[in-house]
Amino acid sequence: MIDELFTISTLIGILHSCVRLATPYLFASLGETFGQRSGVLNLGVDGIMLMGAFFGFYVVFEGHNLWVGVLAAIAIGVMMGLLKAFVSVTMQSLQGISGIGLYLFGLGLSSLLFKTLIGSVEGVSGFRQLPIPLLADIPGIGHILFNHNALVYLAYLMVPASWFVINRTTLGLKIRAVGHNPEAADTLGVSVNGVRYTTLMIGGALAAVAGASLSIGLQNVFQENMTNGLGFIAVALVYFGSWRTVGVLGGALLFSLVNALQLWVQALDIPVPSEVAVMMPYIMTIVVLAFTARQIQRPAALARSYERGE
């Protein structure tokens, strides 16, 4: 039975799943990258994801267009980002703990809304496969890379887009300045709080889309706590990727590869103690964090509140 895992078609299937399952990690981690580069640690990503997953699903469930669902998720994500910004930036609260508050709020509210407004586990028809003409016909690679739904492509497009915004635009320069030395940025006339509000809203929107990519893109169903802590992994992936978009991409693919392998091992009924195998990415993340912890490219002002002097 182990042999089945190594046939070409299985391998293609696994890689296809890997590319597909990286979607929520990518959206959420790239969003978190914006916040962290500006110096704010948002630990509430999982809560925002759940809210996005619910609102995206609910709008589609009520018969609206899928993209309207994505927009609804973005709207709720921006609102959750604003809430986090108010608590962390305006009220200067301790960022790690306020993130826990946001997580519990999103977890509880999404379950409350789900039970009140929908009640039982229902399915919707989410985003369909959208094979890219010509490219999808390439044997092997075509199926792995170019036979996905629109949200999957969008997630990968967000990688260069985020890189561009952070490294090649004025906003990106401000983000990096505020994250590195808020006092100096303030002296130069950059609104520290304004920049942090912006990045947290961007991060909230992307986290919510990450949630929606689960509920109307990959699983096409909403369940209570359906993210299962994925949002916390997304936060870790930003550290894992040393605050670089390419690093985040690598981390997301690593986690999704393990998820994909696990799915296929189960599907093929291979007797591998998969519970032990799925511990590996978490152990690996700890090891990587241990080796990279002393790196200096961390935003120097990460998780530090900023208050203007008198």
Place this chain on the structure above:
Amino acid sequence: MNTRLFLAKLIDVLLPVLAMVIALLVGVLLLLLLGTDPFEAYSALIQGALGNVSGITQTLTKATPLLLVGLGICIAFRGGVINIGGEGQIVVGALAATAFGVGFGNLPALILLPLTLISGATAGLIWGGIPGLLKARLGVNEILTTVMMNQIALRLMNFLLRGPMLDPEHVAAGTSIPQSAALPESIWLTRLVPRTLFHSGAILAVLLALAVYFLLWRTTIGYRIRAVGLNPHASRYAGIPVPKYVTLSLALSGMLCGLAGAVEVLGVHHRMLEGLSGGYGFSGIVAALFGKLHPLGAIPASALFGALLVGADKMQRAVQVPSALAIALQGLVVLFVVSSDLYVRRRTRRRVGEDGSDGPPAAEGERREESEEERDPAQLARGEGGTIQAG
């Protein structure tokens, strides 16, 4: 001055209560928007949690693990480290206690019971100590490692409960509920009220609250933990081995969470099963914050949140308002409590300024110690990486 100090302290104590009131009001708004009657819902909640003996004993039963976890959180946060790994530490504590209690089931109860509790506590100590060591020696962010350790613990539990620890009787009967064999009845914790789940673990938790208070404010170790939490740089300058105390606070925190898992097994379920941690790892953080990170404040706080959890379940059954409301309310309480810290910090700064100009601060040693007790660990969530050096 003294009246002002008293007023300030009163406000400090009342702020969490105010946060709770605001959270409940937001809850009213939510329920109205969802078209349910908030007064019906809240009265079902209160009635369910406190209305009769059954409700009160369930509340206290839920409060027990919350208090133990909350005490662990107090130590960690006072020591300037954030422990989000409560869930995982509860799970490994429960697993270790079950494995020991079942494995050495023929030992006399007088020896087996303490050893079972100790194995749970030790497992939690290790599970919290690893992130502590990584932070102290390598500067790894403990928030991330404790989150990862949660995931690893859950996987470990899934594996053990489906394989090595699966109840042999279930295997024989052909059912496949993932749970362990039962612990010997001789070491089950005594029920304090007959025919309820309320067990003597509650007494242990309250005694430990006193012990943690004593540790933090009456011993050198506790003084150093708090000093490191308030200012690692100054602590290192004063000759305190900072890495050692960072590790110690997370390890002790994990130990109390592991003990919570062991107590849940010994007092409530009498075996290990899935879902045993029940979100206590997070609710314990809420309770600790609500109690102003004070071990004695954690006692009423955990009772309050125990009541909220029990009441929400009853409310769901009585008037069909989902119990998830309680989780959302907890989130709001955290957000309001941490936001109100801005006010406390600003006032502390004003007071420090006045002390400097008004009179000789050295003559008021006792009061200064008191006010230090009130302050939040300034370095919390800021002790990122490079601030702590080995040696």
